[in-house]
Amino acid sequence: MTRLRKLPLLGLALALSASVAFAQEPSVPFDMSGERPAVETKPATGGDQPVTTQTREPEKKAATPDTTARRYIIPAASLLLEGEVASQSFPVFLTKQQATSATAISLGYSNAVVIAPESSRLTVIVNDAVVGELPVQSAEGTRDVRFEIPAGLLRPGINRVTFNAVQRHRTDCTIRSTYDLWTAIDPARTFLTVEADPSGRLLTTDDIAAIGLGPTGQTKFVMVVPEMGQPAATNALMRLSQGLSLMAKMPNQTFDVVDTLPAKAGAGEMTVLVGTAGDLAALLPGLPATARSSAVATFVDAPAGDRKIFVVSGPDWPSIEGAVEGMVSPVDRPIGVTREALSVRQRNAADMPLLTGETSLTFAALGVRTGEFSGRRFRTGFDIGIPSDFYADAYGEAMLLLDAAYSAEVLPGSHIDIYVNGNIASTLPITNRNGGIFRHLPIRVTMRHFRPGPNRIDIETVLMTQADKVCAPGASALEEPRFALFDSSELRTPRFARIAQLPNLAALSGTGLPYNGQVDPTALYLDRLDADTLSASATFLGKLAVASGRALQVRPEASALAIGERNAILVGTISQLPPLVLGQTHIAGESASSWGAKAGDGQQGATQEAFNEWQSRVRGGSWRGQISALETWLHDTFDISLSSLRLLPGVEEPVTPGEDARFLIAQGDSPDQTATWTVLTAPTGADLRAGMTAVAQDDRWRQLDGQASLDGKGAEALDTRPVNRTRFVVTQPWSFANLRLVAANWLSSNILAYAVLFCALSILLGIATSGLLRRFGRGV
Structure with a gap:
């Protein structure tokens, strides 16, 4: 009996000793030694998908050089998959070496705490093949997973990577709860793993398209120009920047002009050396000997031998211009050749069709596939292109011919909403009970929200059922389909008016109007040939080239007053621009001295605040206040503005940049109103470069609109100023x-x-x- 009594005591002692041993393990949150468990993926047996497991790294050995490189996928600083069903596709251009050596795809994600992991899935698809699927269960922080890529799945050229999320709420079945569902994918931790090529992955000009992205979705060309102050170099640099932009076609690409060779280049960066052989000899010992007698444009080894850099050189600047032209010509679109699609790598790998008139396209041709849905709020969409001379925003109507079906449990009160560029354009209520099938159901969509360039059309279906009102346990995870959308649905656009309106920054950012189709070179005025001004100009012209689908011919001008009646682009700090330029683009003349000034800022702000206060006091009891109230009532009730009730156009209000503004793009007419001038300006050269870099990001570039757009420090959106006086330009034959x-x-x-x-x-x-x-x- 004594021996039996000692057995529980012995077991208790062993348990205590084991707990002490576990307590002595280092705590993960405070482990700074580098021995934190690593995340790796092991294929599961029995046909299951790969699963993520935690394994402890073995004892550290001597460091070995990393033989892999990362190809980032997402061209944005963040990515959210929102709602019950969400999908995003991204193109990735790979060289032959990268396609054959890619081994895995890594993914870092986190999600809302209300997501039920047992009924929510995140799927990774590469070129229409599922390479990984996992439950959405990372509410406590970002989780890293890794999926192996089957050999031969990736190919040289464009590849499509798709992230699909199916998300369900833990406890709630309401429509409102679907807006709380999200999965965030970290672009810096989402990438393809490829073997690093010691000789450099870019070998020919065709490989420039594989420059890729940085961890935050950026693409940068670092142009090293030792003699950037020479006027002869400006034309070659601007033409080269457009050619590189057309080859890469990345959504967030910028140019950085410097005079010294950087020590290294990060992901999504490419170094380009431009200059005569005599200027580059000291920077690049491996410069081809032929550069002293003829033009060259090729990749060579960097001085450190760790990468390839692109060199454009020759004995003099005319020969360099010839080398640039020989490189740009194969990717340039000749004048007079009409393009059928807008090509820019953003949401998916397919080019968006350019609708120039009466058109009918099925959803299958637009990239929308047949799908069934078992949740409460379904959303899908597609992209289309609109020409620069689109003029049907006040009367035009497109039509969606919807092929869809809904089950008998869907209640009246459900509806289908159509959004254009984030604005609701049409609503179709579901009034029948016992289910139904739509066969080419017409839904009229007003074209007032369309704009030149890329446009996004989304279809959202809100479904209400009796089961959701009860919301029994497990009801949110039911998989019985309630709604189906078929890819035989069609988008039909009517024949619409074609005439250009200027000034129009929306058409500038969308299709490059008015510079996209002109035969004569565009006048380019730079107030100084320094790194800041050249960087801003190269970035702007690169964005215009991608929007236009062709490289623009520019002619540098030494004086802004010598431009005359020609289309022009003027870049410089506001204090260096002539008053004539400021007046023609409706920029307040006093901004040349007051914008960005440090002295008296506080007094100026106080004066403006007092003025606004007195203006509101006076306006509240005067006839102006009554007119303002009438205008508000007309707009809210009938969607009519006082500007539409004028016989003559209003006067353009001068743009006065505020204290928070750091960059301004404005557009106006030439003195005789026969040409268009576009001005890029800022208080300082540093603000000019930083502001253009910010506006070059795809989400901000699409916000350009009206007569002027201002970028503010820390502002989430551009401040756009509408156009009161427009000039019509005929773009089509008279009919x-x-x-x-x-x-x-x-x-x-x-x-x-x-x-x-x-x-x-x-x-x-x-x-x-x-x-x-x-x-x-x-x-x-």
Whole structure:
């Protein structure tokens, strides 16, 4: 009996000793020794998907050189997959060496705490093949997973990587709860693993498209120009920047012009040396000997031998310009050749179709596939391109012919919403019970929210059921389909008016208007040839080249006053721009001395605040206040603004940049109103470069609109100023059909003019009728 009594005591002692041993293990949150468990993926047996396991690293040995490199995938600083069903696709351009040596894809993600992991899945698809799937269960922080890529799946050229998320709420079944579902994918921890090539992965100009991205979705060209101050170098640099942009076609690409060779280049960066052989000899010992007698444009080894750098050189600048032209010509689109799609690598690998008139496209052709849905809020969409001379924003209507079905449990009150560029354009209520099938159900979509360039159309279906009202345990995870959308659905656009409107920064960012189709070179004025101004100019022209689909011909001008009646781009600090330029682009003249000034800023702010306060006091009890209230009521009730009730266009208000503004893009007419001037300016050269770099990011570039757009320090969106006076430019051959559509849109935009014209025609009709009756008498 004594021996039996000692057994529990012995077991208790062993348990205590084991707990002490576990307590002596180093705590993970405070482990700074580098021995934290590593995350790796091991294939599961029995046909299951790869699973992520935690394993402890063995004892450290001598460091070995890393033989792998990362190809980042997401061209953005962040990515959120929101709602019950979400999908995002991204193109990745690979060289032959990268495609054959890629071994795995890594993914870092986190998710909302309300997501139920047992019924939520995150899937990674590469070129339409599923390479990994896992439950969404990383609510406590970012989790890293790794999936092996089957051999031969990746190919040289464009590859598509897709992230699909199916997310369900733990406890809630309401429509509102679907907005709380999200999975965040970290772009810095999401990449393809490829073997590092010691000789450099870029070997020919065709490989420039594989420059890739940085950890935050950026692409940068570092242009090393030892003699950047020479006027002869400007034209070659601007032409080269456009050629490189057309070859890469990345959404967030910028240019950094420097005079010294950087020690290294990070992911998504490419170093380009430009200069005569005499200028580059000291920087690059491996410069080809032929550069002293003829032009060269090729990749060579960097001085450290750790990478390849692209060199454009020759005995003099005319020969360098010839080398640049020989490199740009194969990727340039000749003038007069109409493009059928807008090509930019952003949401997916496919080019978006350019709709120039009456068109009918199926959802399958637009990249939307047939899908079934078992949740509460379904959303999908596609991208289309609109030409720069689009003029149907006041009367035009597109049509969606929807092929869809919904089950008998869907209740009346459910609806289908159509969004264009984030703005709701149409709503279709579901009123029938017992389910139904739509066969080419017409949904009219107003074209007022369309803009030149890329446009996004989203289809959102909100489904309400009795089961969701009860919300029994496990109801949010049911997989019985409630709704289906078929890819036989169609988008049909009518024939719309084609005439350009200037100034128009939306058309500039979307398609490069007015510089995209002109034969004569565009005048380019730079107030100084330094690193900041050249970097901003190269970045801007690179963005214009991608938007235009061709490299623009530019001619540098030493004086802004010598431009005359030509389309022009002017870049410089605001204090160096002539008053004539500021006046033509409607920038307040006093901004040349006050914008960015440090002295008296506090007093100026206090004065402006006091002025605004007195203005609100006076306006509140005056007739101006009543007009303001009337304008608000008309806009809220009938969506009519006072500007549409004017017979004559209003006066352009001068743009006065505020204290928080650091960069301004403005557009205006030449003195005789026959050409367009675009100004890029800032208080200092550093602000000019930083502001253009910020605006070059795809999400901000698409926000350019109106007559002027300002980028503020820390602002989430651009401050855009509308256009009051527009100039029409004929872009199509004269025809009665197009003229009729132009008149219809103009009269729809100018209601008062339409009313006056209607009254005048009615009076003329009455006079004519009266005359006829007086002449021929009354009928029996």
